[in-house]
Amino acid sequence: AIQTERDLAMIDKQIVAAFEESAAPMFALNKIALSYTEKLIELNLSGLSKQADAAFAGWREALAVKDADAVKEYLARQGEAARDVIGGYVADAKAVAELNQEVANDVRKVVEESITKASKLAA
Numbered sequence: 001a002i003q004t005e006r007d008l009a010m011i012d013k014q015i016v017a018a019f020e021e022s023a024a025p026m027f028a029l030n031k032i033a034l035s036y037t038e039k040l041i042e043l044n045l046s047g048l049s050k051q052a053d054a055a056f057a058g059w060r061e062a063l064a065v066k067d068a069d070a071v072k073e074y075l076a077r078q079g080e081a082a083r084d085v086i087g088g089y090v091a092d093a094k095a096v097a098e099l100n101q102e103v104a105n106d107v108r109k110v111v112e113e114s115i116t117k118a119s120k121l122a123a
Contacts (some may be wrong), residue, residue, distance in 0.1 A: 019096065020072075021117075024114075025110055025113075025114040028110045029107065029110055032103060032106045032107060032110070034069060036099065036103045039099055040096070043092060043095055043096065043099070046092075047088065047092050049087075050088050051088075054081055054084065054085055056082070058081055061074055061077060061078075062074060064111070080110065
């Protein structure tokens with residue numbers, strides 16, 4: 001039987017500690033998800049900015065074309081610009097793959113730690 005406020009305070013502390021222990025993996029996974037989402041959005045915004053810059057640069061160059069020689073130069077530069085854009089896509093894809101691997105490793109670590117803690121408690 002519970003007899004004193006001290007007993008209630010001790011039980012309260014035990015309940016809070018048990019909750020924190022059981023909820024810790026969920027909080028860790030949510031932190032990983034938030035970080036991943038922030039990084040992915042940052043990567044997407046950066047890619048969008050690069051694409052917009054390339055599109056506007058191409059548009060400005062097209063508006064500057066005044067004769068046949070300028071058309072040839074413009075078309076040659078557009079080939080180079082396309083290669084740069086494709087290179088950016090490749091770099092972004094690699095960055096996403098690395099980010100996914102990082103997240104997978106972080107999640108695996110949280111799961112393994114949770115399993116280890118649960119095994120110790122069960123033993």
